Amino acid sequence: xxxxxxxxxxxxxxxxxxxxxxxxxxxxxxxxxxxxxxxxxxxxxxxxxxxxxxxxxxxxxxxxxxxxxxxxxxxxxxxxxxxxxxxxxxxxxxxxxxxxxxxxxxxxxxxxxxxxxxxxxxxxxxxxxxxxxxxxxxxxxxxxxxxxxxxxxxxxxxxxxxxxxxxxxxxxxxxxxxxxxxxxxxxxxxxxxxxxxxxxxxxxxxxxxxxxxxxxxxxxxxxxxxxxxxxxxxxxxxxxxxxxxxxxxxxxxxxxxxxxxxxxxxxxxxxxxxxxxxxxxxxxxxxxxxxxxxxxxxxxxxxxxxxxxxxxxxxxxxxxxxxxxxxxxxxxxxxxxxxxxxxxxxxxxxxxxxxxxxxxxxxxxxxxxxxxxxxxxxxxxxxxx
Amino acid sequence: xxxxxxxxxxxxxxxxxxxxxxxxxxxxxxxxxxxxxxxxxxxxxxxxxxxxxxxxxxxxxxxxxxxxxxxxxxxxxxxxxxxxxxxxxxxxxxxxxxxxxxxxxxxxxxxxxxxxxxxxxxxxxxxxxxxxxxxxxxxxxxxxxxxxxxxxxxxxxxxxxxxxxxxxxxxxxxxxxxxxxxxxxxxxxxxxxxxxxxxxxxxxxxxxxxxxxxxxxxxxxxxxxxxxxxxxxxxxxxxxxxxxxxxxxxxxxxxxxxxxxxxxxxxxxxxxxxxxxxxxxxxxxxxxxxxxxxxxxxxxxxxxxxxxxxxxxxxxxxxxxxxxxxxxxxxxxxxxxxxxxxxxxxxxxxxxxxxxxxxxxxxxxxxxxxxxxxxxxxxxxxxxx
Numbered sequence: 001x002x003x004x005x006x007x008x009x010x011x012x013x014x015x016x017x018x019x020x021x022x023x024x025x026x027x028x029x030x031x032x033x034x035x036x037x038x039x040x041x042x043x044x045x046x047x048x049x050x051x052x053x054x055x056x057x058x059x060x061x062x063x064x065x066x067x068x069x070x071x072x073x074x075x076x077x078x079x080x081x082x083x084x085x086x087x088x089x090x091x092x093x094x095x096x097x098x099x100x101x102x103x104x105x106x107x108x109x110x111x112x113x114x115x116x117x118x119x120x121x122x123x124x125x126x127x128x129x130x131x132x133x134x135x136x137x138x139x140x141x142x143x144x145x146x147x148x149x150x151x152x153x154x155x156x157x158x159x160x161x162x163x164x165x166x167x168x169x170x171x172x173x174x175x176x177x178x179x180x181x182x183x184x185x186x187x188x189x190x191x192x193x194x195x196x197x198x199x200x201x202x203x204x205x206x207x208x209x210x211x212x213x214x215x216x217x218x219x220x221x222x223x224x225x226x227x228x229x230x231x232x233x234x235x236x237x238x239x240x241x242x243x244x245x246x247x248x249x250x251x252x253x254x255x256x257x258x259x260x261x262x263x264x265x266x267x268x269x270x271x272x273x274x275x276x277x278x279x280x281x282x283x284x285x286x287x288x289x290x291x292x293x294x295x296x297x298x299x300x301x302x303x304x305x306x307x308x309x310x311x312x313x314x315x316x317x318x319x320x321x322x323x324x325x326x327x328x329x330x331x332x333x334x335x336x337x338x339x340x341x342x343x344x345x346x347x348x349x350x351x352x353x354x355x356x357x358x359x360x361x362x363x364x365x366x367x368x369x370x371x372x373x374x375x376x377x378x379x380x381x382x383x384x385x
Numbered sequence: 386x387x388x389x390x391x392x393x394x395x396x397x398x399x400x401x402x403x404x405x406x407x408x409x410x411x412x413x414x415x416x417x418x419x420x421x422x423x424x425x426x427x428x429x430x431x432x433x434x435x436x437x438x439x440x441x442x443x444x445x446x447x448x449x450x451x452x453x454x455x456x457x458x459x460x461x462x463x464x465x466x467x468x469x470x471x472x473x474x475x476x477x478x479x480x481x482x483x484x485x486x487x488x489x490x491x492x493x494x495x496x497x498x499x500x501x502x503x504x505x506x507x508x509x510x511x512x513x514x515x516x517x518x519x520x521x522x523x524x525x526x527x528x529x530x531x532x533x534x535x536x537x538x539x540x541x542x543x544x545x546x547x548x549x550x551x552x553x554x555x556x557x558x559x560x561x562x563x564x565x566x567x568x569x570x571x572x573x574x575x576x577x578x579x580x581x582x583x584x585x586x587x588x589x590x591x592x593x594x595x596x597x598x599x600x601x602x603x604x605x606x607x608x609x610x611x612x613x614x615x616x617x618x619x620x621x622x623x624x625x626x627x628x629x630x631x632x633x634x635x636x637x638x639x640x641x642x643x644x645x646x647x648x649x650x651x652x653x654x655x656x657x658x659x660x661x662x663x664x665x666x667x668x669x670x671x672x673x674x675x676x677x678x679x680x681x682x683x684x685x686x687x688x689x690x691x692x693x694x695x696x697x698x699x700x701x702x703x704x705x706x707x708x709x710x711x712x713x714x715x716x717x718x719x720x721x722x723x724x725x726x727x728x729x730x731x732x733x734x735x736x737x738x739x740x741x742x743x744x745x746x747x748x749x750x751x752x753x754x755x756x757x758x759x760x761x762x763x764x765x766x767x768x769x770x
Contacts, residue, residue, distance in 0.1 A: 002747040009676045009677050010676065022456065022459070026435070033453075038454075042391070047436075049408060051429060053412075054424075055628060056423065066727065066731075067421055069411055069414045069418070130660045137658070241439070243440060243665060245441055245661035273522070275486060275487035276485040276486070277630060292394050303388055306388070345451060345452060
C-alpha cells in the first residue's frame with residue numbers, strides 16, 4: 001500500500017452525472033451511425049479488467065523489453081495474422097500495431113523516403129485527406145494525380161506525371177477510398193512502372209478500409225505482398241471494430257532495418273514511430289482475430305456486401321441516385337439535407353454523401369433511413385383539399 | 386439488431402485461459418515496478434463502460450465534428466487545465482491530447498520547422514532517445530549538445546554551437562531527463578539567445594515527466610509560457626497515470642494556424658498529427674484532473690518527493706551510491722545485478738540505474754528493494770564456522 005492514498009480524492013457526484021450524461025449521448029449517437037467506417041458491433045467486456053494495468057508495448061514488438069507490463073506476445077500474433085493475410089514472405093517482414101491508419105501511412109511513407117530520399121509521392125485526388133499532411137510533415141514533394149469518375153486513380157494521368165519527372169516514384173495506392181469506396185489497382189500501377197523501365201520505386205498501400213474487405217472476397221484485386229509493394233497500413237477500428245482508434249502496419253524488413261537504431265538504455269529497438277505504445281488495442285485486435293478467424297471475417301464481409309446491395313436497391317426504389325462499386329461497402333448517394341446528414345452522421349462532400357455498411361448496420365436501419373428520406377420529399381405545406 | 390450475429394463467434398476457453406494467464410503476469414509485473422515513470426495507482430473502473438463505444442475525437446478538439454461519438458468537450462477541458470497550469474495566454478493557445486510524449490514532441494518540432502524552415506535543433510545528450518528519430522523523420526538538422534555531469538544541458542557548449550551556426554536555433558529543453566531527472570533551465574537558454582541578439586528561435590519543452598512535477602513545487606524552475614517558448618509536451622500516463630499511453634501538447638495558436646488546413650469532407654480542421662484520435666485517454670485525464678485538481682496533484686508530488694528522499698537515505702545507509710536532484714523523483718544509483726534490474730524493472734545505462742518514485746511506490750517497497758540489494762552483497766558461500 002502506497003503512502004499516497006487515492007481514496008482521499010473521491011470523484012464528485014456532479015462529475016459522475018456528467019459521465020452519465022456522456023454515456024447517454026454516446027449511446028444515442030451510436031444508434032444512428034450510417035456514414036462512418038466504424039464497426040460498432042463488438043463486445044470486449046472480457047478485456048475491461050486489463051484497464052487496471054499500465055500496459056506499454058514500448059519499442060519493437062519483435063524484441064523483448066525490460067518493461068514487463070506489456071502485451072508484446074499478443075502483438076506479435078496480431079502482426080503474424082496480417083502478414084499471412086497479406087502474403088508477406090516468412091522472415092522478411094516487420095510490423096506493429098499503430099494508433100490508426102494515419103500512423104501506418106506515415107510509417108510507410110517514412111520508409112519510402114529513407115529508401116528513396118529524392119522520391120516524389122504520387123496519390124490520387126481521392127486519397128485520404130491526411131496524406132497531403134504526411135507528405136508535408138515528412139518533407140516529401142508530392143503530386144496529386146487525377147481520379148477517374150469512380151474515385152479510382154487515373155492511370156493515364158499517373159503515367160504522364162511519372163514520365164515527366166526524373167525522381168523515383170513513391171506511389172500511395174488507396175485500397176477503398178474514403179468517399180467512393182474505389183480501389184486503385186496495384187497491378188496497373190506496376191504495369192506502368194515496368195512499361196517505363198522504372199526500377200527504383202516504392203508502393204505503399206493505404207488499405208485502411210479495404211485491407212479488411214478485399215482479402216475476404218473472391219476475385220478481388222490484389223494489393224498485397226504478392227505485388228512488389230513496400231508496405232501496407234490497415235485500420236483496426238474500422239472493419240474489425242475497436243473502441244480506440246488503432247491499426248496495423250506491415251513492411252519489408254530490409255527497409256525497416258535501415259531506420260533502426262538500438263537503444264541500450266531501454267534495451268529496445270526504436271523501430272516504431274511512437275515511443276510508448278498502446279498495448280490494449282493489441283488485445284482488442286487479438287480478441288477479434290481469435291473469435292472470428294478467416295472464416296468469421298469472410299461471413300462478416302459477405303453480410304456487409306449483402307446489405308450494401310440491399311441499401312442501393314432501396315435507394316433506387318425511391319429514385320434516389322445511388323451506387324456501390326464492386327468489393328465495396330460504400331454506398332455513394334445524392335446528398336440529403338443537413339438535418340438528415342446530422343441525424344444519421346453521414347460524411348458529405350459537395351453534392352454527394354455516403355453510407356458505410358459496416359457490420360452494425362441492419363436492414364431495419366436502412367429502412368428507417370429510407371423512411372426519413374421519403375419524408376423529406378413530402379411537400380412542406382399541404383394545401384387544404 | 387444487425388443481420389451479423391456476434392454470438393455465432395464465441396471466444397474459446399483456451400483463449401480465455403490465455404487472457405487469465407496474461408492477467409496474472411501483468412498483476413505480478415505491476416507489483417514490482419521501481420524503474421519506470423508510470424504511476425500505477427489509479428482506479429478508472431467508473432470509465433470501463435465507455436469501452437462499449439467507438440469514441441473518436443478525429444480532427445481539432447476546438448471545433449465540432451459530424452462524427453458524434455466523441456469526447457471533445459472533455460478534451461477541451463483537459464487542454465484548458467494544462468493551458469492554465471502552463472500560463473498560456475487566454476485565446477492564444479491550442480492543444481490536443483496525444484498518444485504520448487513522442488507525438489507531442491513531434492508536433493512541437495513540426496511547428497518549429499514550419500516556423501523556421503532552415504532551423505537546426507539543439508538538444509542535450511541526455512534528451513530522450515526518441516528526439517533524434519523525430520529530427521530524422523522531420524528532416525531537420527540536429528546538433529547534440531554536451532550534458533553536464535548531472536544531466537542538465539551544458540550551456541557553454543550550447544552557446545558555442547549556436548554561435549557557430551547561422552541558421553535559427555530550435556532548442557528542445559528537457560524538463561526532467563529520462564536518466565538523471567535533470568531539468569534544462571529555460572531561463573538560461575533564453576539568456577544565451579538574448580546575449581547573442583538572436584531574434585528568430587523556437588523553444589520546445591519536452592516536459593514528459595517534469596511537466597507534472599515542477600508546477601506543483603515551490604521555487605521550481607520556470608519552463609512554461611511565461612518564457613518565450615513555442616510549445617510544451619507532457620505525458621499523461623507518467624505522473625497522472627493512465628492505462629493507455631497518452632499526453633498533452635500545448636502550443637501557440639499562431640504557429641498552429643500556419644499548418645492548418647480545413648477539410649470540408651469531414652467538417653474538421655486537420656490540425657493534429659493523427660487522423661482518428663483516442664477519446665478514451667481524454668476521459669482518463671479528465672477524471673484524474675477532476676478528482677485531484679491542483680491541490681491533489683500538489684499532495685501527490687509532495688508525497689513522491691518525500692519518498693524519494695527516503696529512498697536516497699536508505700541507499701546511503703547501506704553505502705550504495707545514490708542521489709536525487711532538486712525537484713526530481715528520480716533516484717540515480719549504482720547499477721545492481723541484471724537479476725535485480727529485471728526483478729524490479731529498472732532502466733539501466735552503463736554503470737547506473739535509476740528508481741522512479743511514482744505515486745504507487747511505497748516505503749515498504751523501497752525497504753524490500755534495499756533488502757534485495759543487501760542480500761546480493763552477502764558472500765555467495767559462507768565458510769563453515
